[in-house]
Each structure stands twice: as C-alpha cells, then as structure tokens.
Amino acid sequence: MNWLVLVLAGLVEIVWSQSIRPTQNFTRPWPTALCFVLGVAAVYLLSRAMQTLPVGTAYAVFTGIGAVGAITLGVVVHDDPVSPLRLLALALIVAGIIAARLATGE
Numbered sequence: 272m273n274w275l276v277l278v279l280a281g282l283v284e285i286v287w288s289q290s291i292r293p294t295q296n297f298t299r300p301w302p303t304a305l306c307f308v309l310g311v312a313a314v315y316l317l318s319r320a321m322q323t324l325p326v327g328t329a330y331a332v333f334t335g336i337g338a339v340g341a342i343t344l345g346v347v348v349h350d351d352p353v354s355p356l357r358l359l360a361l362a363l364i365v366a367g368i369i370a371a372r373l374a375t376g377e
Contacts, residue, residue, distance in 0.1 A: 281336025
C-alpha cells in the first residue's frame with residue numbers, strides 16, 4: 272500500500288512541477304495557492320509512504336518519478352528538446368526506480 276501512496280506522491284509532484292510556471296514568480300494569487308497546495312500534498316503523501324519504506328528509497332523514487340514526469344511533460348507539452356542522451360538518462364532513472372522497488376522486497 273505504501274508503494275501506491277509513494278507513486279501517487281510522485282504523480283502529484285509532477286503536477287506540482289507544472290504548476291510553478293503559471294505563478295509567474297509567485298505574483299499571481301490563485302496559481303500560487305494551487306502551487307503551494309500541490310507541494311504540501313506531495314510532501315504529505317511522501318511522508319505517509321515513509322512510515323514503512325526506507326527514507327532514502329522513498330525519496331529517491333519520489334524525485335525520480337517527478338523528474339521523469341516533468342521531463343516527459345516538458346517534451347510533450349512544451350516542446351523541450353529531445354536527444355538520445357536525454358532519453359538514456361530517463362531510462363536510467365526508470366531503471367533505478369524499478370531497482371529500488373525490487374530491493375525493498377515488499
């Protein structure tokens with residue numbers, strides 16, 4: 272169950288990362304409020320997952336999911352550049368997330 276919560280935390284982190292730009296340097300009240308709510312939600316879910324998962328593993332997976340999602344959305348939505356090296360980096364992050372999951376034995 273905590274792995275599911277951890278994946279959910281990572282997904283919320285992806286949405287949070289995309290909510291930063293619309294705040295326009297935190298000068299727009301409603302986008303700023305949404306950004307803070309999403310940030311708090313992501314950290315809250317992460318803290319719940321850390322109740323039984325090792326802290327280092329949980330945090331690495333959380334940030335890995337967030338990084339992969341943010342980069343993917345950047346490429347798909349914002350036309351960020353794609354290169355073979357960038358794709359390799361994403362593949363290595365995903366492999367690390369899978370390895371971390373297997374290493375916990377849960």
